Amino acid sequence: MRIIRTIAEVRDAVRAARDTGASVGLVPTMGAFHEGHLSLIRRARAASDLVVVSLFVNPTQFGANEDLGAYPRDEAGDAALAEAEGADILFAPAVEEIYPDGFATTIHVAGLTEVLDGASRGTHHFDGVATVVTKLFGIVRPDVAYFGQKDAQQVLVVRRVVRDLDLDVRIEACPIVREADGLAMSSRNVYLDPAARQQAAALNRALDAASALHQHGERQSEPILDAVRRVLAEAGIAPEYIELRDADDLHEITRVENDALLAVAARVGAARLIDNHILRGDA
Numbered sequence: 001m002r003i004i005r006t007i008a009e010v011r012d013a014v015r016a017a018r019d020t021g022a023s024v025g026l027v028p029t030m031g032a033f034h035e036g037h038l039s040l041i042r043r044a045r046a047a048s049d050l051v052v053v054s055l056f057v058n059p060t061q062f063g064a065n066e067d068l069g070a071y072p073r074d075e076a077g078d079a080a081l082a083e084a085e086g087a088d089i090l091f092a093p094a095v096e097e098i099y100p101d102g103f104a105t106t107i108h109v110a111g112l113t114e115v116l117d118g119a120s121r122g123t124h125h126f127d128g129v130a131t132v133v134t135k136l137f138g139i140v141r142p143d144v145a146y147f148g149q150k151d152a153q154q155v156l157v158v159r160r161v162v163r164d165l166d167l168d169v170r171i172e173a174c175p176i177v178r179e180a181d182g183l184a185m186s187s188r189n190v191y192l193d194p195a196a197r198q199q200a201a202a203l204n205r206a207l208d209a210a211s212a213l214h215q216h217g218e219r220q221s222e223p224i225l226d227a228v229r230r231v232l233a234e235a236g237i238a239p240e241y242i243e244l245r246d247a248d249d250l251h252e253i254t255r256v257e258n259d260a261l262l263a264v265a266a267r268v269g270a271a272r273l274i275d276n277h278i279l280r281g282d283a
């Protein structure tokens with residue numbers, strides 16, 4: 001596996017592979033790999049001839065009071081894991097390579113980015129994500145790019161960018177990978193002390209309770225949301241949001257008819273965590 005730091009070099013490497021007819025898979029990441037990331041790399045490895053993993057802690061998607069400085073970083077460990085999964089290239093650029101002096105363009109997706117994490121973190125968050133992902137697509141020009149479903153809103157935002165800007169890349173959303181007690185894997189789980197780590201398992205327990213209610217035929221939003229609220233309250237977690245929205249365009253719903261995104265965000269100990277379940281619609 002090659003570690004590449006410049007746009008010019010990664011372009012040359014991808015072009016050389018393409019000239020031989022190779023297909024290209026991209027796994028965009030911010031590093032601090034866990035099983036969730038590795039599952040994306042495996043998916044890419046199984047489907048593409050050339051697998052590029054990008055490792056870039058993107059400053060523009062962090063707010064002023066967020067954890068950019070503290071975000072876990074372990075490039076050597078990540079490189080070893082990516083190589084063991086068969087990645088061909090780890091593209092790990094410096095901030096100045098991605099945002100040189102004079103950088104002035106922002107991709108903003110209206111409509112999907114003002115709610116859920118956009119409301120909690122500010123719309124700059126998804127502007128930063130959309131901008132860096134569009135750049136990565138322009139640099140690597142992958143056939144397929146792999147994203148985790150834990151960031152369900154991010155997946156929708158990226159899909160919309162691809163659709164609206166006619167980008168020639170297929171987006172694959174991969175299932176959430178969970179710890180044995182159901183906690184969704186996240187690089188931010190390292191912020192949890194043992195007590196908070198135990199408490200954090202309530203997020204998925206709460207979503208499970210709501211999913212069970214839905215499976216037993218409940219279609220109204222309020223009882224479903226109440227199930228989540230109850231389990232979180234029992235665990236002493238004050239949610240930032242618990243919302244049920246249409247899984248395609250994120251409009252708020254009062255009844256589950258089409259596929260719905262049940263999404264939760266909460267601070268648990270020192271970590272801000274998000275999780276979600278999809279409730280399948282009858283339509």
Ligand code: PAF
Nearest residue numbers: 028029030058129132151
């Ligand atoms: O999901 C992430 O790790 C990041 O938001 C991404 C997609 C790599 C963009 O910086």
